[in-house]
Amino acid sequence: MLQEFDPVIKEHVRRITRDDMHVYYLGHTIQNELILLLAHEIKSEIIKKVKQAKYFSVILDCTPVTSHQEQMSLILRYINVSSTCVSIEESYLGFLNVDETTGKRLFDITQDELKSLDLDIDDVRGQGYDNGSNVKGKHQGVQKRFLDINPRAFYTPCGCHSLNLALCDMANTCIKGRDFFGIIQRIYTIFANSSKRWQILKNNVKGLTVKPLSITPWESRVESVKAIRFQISDIREALLQVAESDNDSLIQSQAKSLATNDLGDFEFLVAIVLWFEILYAVNLVSKKLQSSDMLIDIAIKEVKGLISFFEEFRETGLSKAINDAKEIAVEMDVDPVFVQKRVIRRKRQFDENPIDNDVSLSAEESFKINYFLYIVDQAIGSLKTRFEQYTEYENIFGFLFSCAELKSYDDKSLKLSCSKLEVALKNGERSDIDANELFVELRLLNHFLPSENMSPVDVLTFLKQRDCFPNALIAYRVLLTIPVTVASAERSFSKLKLLKSYLR
Structure with a gap:
């Protein structure tokens, strides 16, 4: 069947039927090995992009499969800066087997997977889950355990689920x-x-x-x-x-x-x-x-x-x-x-006052x-x-939402907003940005930006081409890394349903 749609496979089958070759590579073991090699190569390329972006968000969602095994989909959201124009990508990295769906167990599995991928949990700048108590919980949920280690990992409940x-x-x-x-x-x-x-x-x-x-x-x-x-x-x-x-x-x-x-x-x-x-x-x-x-x-x-x-x-x-x-x-x-x-009325008892307030x-x-x-x-x-x-995000990142919004701020308001952002991006004594330097960069940036209104992606592309606004570059990358929904994880479940059938 494959040879009808793939000329390479068609030529391969022709050579087999004519005994031109004796190594077929069509056995299920070899086919699985080839699939794993391709998966490893794709995953390596994704990890390379994530490391180049530095900051990333973690998106998780769980579902039981046909074999009654709980599977957790791991998605990373990051900014692809490998090309001239920056773009936001959400990449699927695999399904993780889950034996227990408590907040602690889900966090441990995620942490171990990030370590195996050689990704630093301190670079996580966003978390995206549904509204389940095991992930959303403020005391024992996955988001709280991430925040205990890294306070800069902003949690966003899935917008569609909300x-x-x-x-x-x-x-x-x-x-x-x-x-x-x-x-x-x-x-x-x-x-x-x-x-x-x-x-x-x-x-x-x-x-x-x-x-x-x-x-x-x-x-x-x-x-x-x-x-x-x-x-x-x-x-x-x-x-x-x-x-x-x-x-x-x-x-x-x-x-x-x-x-x-x-x-x-x-x-x-x-x-x-x-x-x-x-x-x-x-x-x-x-x-x-x-x-x-x-x-x-x-x-x-x-x-x-x-x-x-x-x-x-x-x-x-x-x-x-x-x-x-x-x-x-x-x-x-x-x-x-x-x-x-x-209207059905309740029967009044003999000692009740005949007051009708209806x-x-x-x-x-x-x-x-x-x-x-x-x-x-x-x-x-x-x-x-x-x-x-969302109100909290607007208070922290609101001045970066658009070019017009940024230009509307006076020096006092802009400096205050930069200070708020520095506090939000601080972990202990370390912060992703310096508020004073960011203030100077944004004030200067207002004179360089085109007159038309630009989205955060357009501004980040503009900054990347100039490469002389380091704090502003970091601020916009963190803003764009924050997830909105877990739709990408849900889409991976749709594909899993097609691939992992009852017979498989």
Whole structure:
């Protein structure tokens, strides 16, 4: 099969079949040895680049494989300065077998691996993990153990994972939110559990296919919601056909209930419009953050933009969603009003005072207060809490985020910022930079930089070409080394799933 796509292999096989050679190199032992030699050569080249960059970040993530063995992916993020234009690279170095997932054990394995690669742990300037307590923990986590040895190893929780947890907070703390996603999953289950019912769905829905809810990446649930949001009328018709034609009375009852009580409820129509807008906005930011060369300053802007979106959405989102839901309701012949539900009251005992402090709310007001404002306020609060580390980075590195930002600082503010950075990059009596020298270099640099606004990567390329601003060069290299997500580690797991199958 290989010879069909590779002319070198094709020539090799031809010579074997003609007995022109007797050394085949096709045995599994030799093939594995060749793979290991190639891997060693690639790893050596990566380590050479890391040592040339000097500063690097460690990105870790774990997953169990088919053989029930926990594997930890090791990724290094560094600045490639070997070419004229500098670039940010995140290089995969291998999977490490993990026999215990405690913070201490994961740190010991990582430390031993760095030593075997001849990399100095004192050169680590960033750590990127998910939000698990064994790595994130402030007392026993991997990040704390790194900081005990090297206080300059800035820890950044994975931005995508933090967005995912923010969505979990929104949905799981609201009963109506949990019920909404339960309905979305039930719609998929009704059709997916039978080929006959799936055919009914295909006959009615010609566009997007209904999808199950994603278990881990919550922002991916936008695809499940989207399929129903824009085809709700067709899906309702398919459910009604299932209710009429299916032989199982339980399925008939469930399909009819979904079609009439859930999809025929104006409150559900408003909710699906709201959740699509929310999930779409979060998913858009999450996709941007997953880039391997994502910079911390851009990540901060994206998260601030998302918080601003929710603050504006809080004021105008519900009214727009109601208008969109009314258009859907007219198409589906559903009454576009919120149904007032009976309030269940607790029986008052004979010795209780007859004081009724309950405020009577209309159905629409109740939806706004107990559902819409609840999830939006939860989103704003959760985003600010989970990304508070970004505020610290902005305080330390903010003056380096752009050329325009740097030029906006007066001498007093610039000197103060340089002093803050020197303290942040200090380990004992040693510091990566000298604040006074950095101040002089940046003040001089303002006169040399072009008039157009430049990103930190552009500024670092400019500095590398001049090679006369040593402290500024170090400051920008450290800034660009800080990781934003662990997406590179997740991608390595995707490749592992393809390579390490059950038979292997």
